[in-house]
Amino acid sequence: MYFPFISEIATTAVSTVPETATLSQAIELMLKSEHRHIVVTGNKRFYVLDIYDILRINREHTDTNLRLDTLHLTRLPTIRKEMNILETLDYLQNDVELIAVVNKDETLYGVIAHSDILSSIDPDTLMDNYRLSDLLKRKKRNRWVDKEVITYDIFHTMEKYTHDAAIVVENGKALGIITTKDILKLLKEKKDLSLPVKTYMVTPVMTILQTCTLNEALRLMQDQHFKRIVTVDDEGYLIGFITQKELISIAYSRWTKMMHGYYKELEQKNAKLEQKSKKYEKIAATDALTGLYNRMKFMDLFLLEYSIMVQRHNALSLLVLDLDYFKKINDSYGHNTGDEVLKQISNLLLRELRNVDILCRWGGEEFVALLPSTDAGFAYEVAEKIRLSIENLVFSGLPAVTASIGVTQIDERDELHDAIERADKALYMAKVAGRNCVEKVMIETP
Structure with missing residues (x-):
């Protein structure tokens, strides 16, 4: 593994x-170069002027x-050109798409974008048994028009x-x-935006197809130079997106797990990776906002608990919780307030659930919770207790915030x-029943 x-991998042809x-x-300069962003240089500081700034300026006159x-303007993080690609992992958690690459004298060497990092990934680091359907994020419908x-x-x-595309x-x-690239072209040609x-x-x-593997998705992104992939079901209906950033995070988390198998080749990097491995494992396993397990980690833990259930003939139950409205x-109070609500709800769920329960955003x-050694009847009682606690939580x-x-x-x-x-079917029933309630659906007996 190299x-x-x-x-x-840095791009040195940069408009500054x-x-x-x-x-x-x-x-x-931005319109002339047809770049979606240009770098603004200061005294050993670098900023970015991007298409979103242009849209804001166009709106505000x-x-x-x-x-x-x-x-x-947004200040760009910097990284020395002689450093290793692994040093970019910390920046994957940021919203900034670019990293400024500098020489030893702090002058600009170039930039690294998500696309540059993506091009350096070996698709074979992604396991074929992970499908896009396992990772697709919901709630992206505000990108569908x-x-x-x-x-x-x-x-x-x-x-x-700050979407880079609308379907x-x-x-x-x-x-x-x-896409934002199309926007730049329309602004340059002064097209009629009222159409x-x-x-x-x-x-x-x-x-x-959402059934394609991550390996196949990564190869397609690299071959076609896509920033995102539009996924559909077997009948061609739109499911969602998977972005460069999401695939990069997954691939790099896979890389960190493969380090010890390539010890001789990576001996010079081993000390640094040992120091950072726990940090990266946490990044790969948790949701950045709430600190709860993410979907990928939940999938691993589900397989473990499912195996224990089968071996010991224990009960195992699942809750799916969705905040109402x-x-x-x-829309009314801003995304910062919304984020704070999600954090407080996450803390409440951790308090209400047992240490053995597995909670995921x-x-x-x-949110999804897996309750080991718990049948549907007791799980229903737990869910009802959670529902009441959320209803009584004061923001x-x-x-009042409620949940179904x-x-x-x-x-x-x-x-x-x-x-x-x-x-999900039970959750839908709860929504139809007026929200702020719990519903249960059991598997049909043969």
């Missing part, structure tokens, strides 16, 4: 402008004669959520796509997908 140096330049000069050093939506409105949404959907299927997005979308959209909190405002300045919970008991015939699907 881990390249930063200098080997000094911080003493004006905003209009920077925008002109900011004075373009302002100097760049008077604007609040109808073909009749006004183009400018899509720009505003992409700026607000144009018709009858649940991907009709086209519009519907179908006028400017790129079509057709290349998609991949959570989008209203984000499944995605967005949805300063917010109305689906409960099921694991059967020896189950795979994780089956159990989740059954608990």
Whole structure:
């Protein structure tokens, strides 16, 4: 296993402008170079002006004669060019897509983007038995738009959520796509943004089945230079995205697990990796916001508990919990408030559950809990207790938060997908019943 140096994969063809330049000069360079971002250089400091800044400026009609050093631009993290690719792992948890690569004298050598890191990954580090369907994140529907939506409105949404693409959907299927690169082209050509997005979308959209392996997804991204993959089910209906960043995180977590098998080749790196291995294992296993287990780790722990259940003939139950009307909190009070609610709910769940129970943030405002040695009846009681605790939890300045919970008991015939699907059905029943309640669905007897 070879881990390249930063200098080997960094992009050195970078559009730069000094911080003493004006905003209009920077925008002109950005449009001319057709880059989605340019680097603003200062005194051993580097900032980024990206397409989202351009969208904001285009919306606010900011004075373009302002100097760049008077604007609040995002400062780029820096890394020395002689360092190893493993040093970029810490930056994968940040929202910033770029890392500035510097020489020994702190001058700019180039930049590293997620795409550069992705190109250095050996697809064979990803196991073939992990499928996209196991990792796809839910709650990305604000990236799906109808073909009749006004183009400018899509720009505003992409700026607000810093999305790099929007999928144009018709009858649940991907009709086209519009990306930040397309935005740059439309702004450069001064196109009429009051027209519907179908006028400017790129079509057709290349998609991949959710049953494909991570290995296949990574190869497709590398071959086609994609920043994200649009995934569909067997009938072609849109399921979601998997991004470069998500695949990079998975691949690098796989790399860290393979270190000891390549000891001789990695001997010079071994001391550094030993110091950081626990940190990276935690990053690979936990959700960055709540500190709970993430979906990948939950899958591993489910297999372990399922095996114990079968061997000892114990009961095993599953809860799926979804916060009611959570989008209203984000929309009305902001995402920082929404994040704080998720943290407090996570802490409450940890208090209510036993040490042996396994709690995971499944995605967005949805949580999954696995309860060993617990039948469906007792799991229902646990879920009801959790529901009441959430309802009685006081959030300063917010109305009461409630949750709907689906409960099921694991059967020896189950795979994780089956159990989740059954608990999701129970959750849906709870939503239909008026929310803030618990429903239970059991496996059908043959």
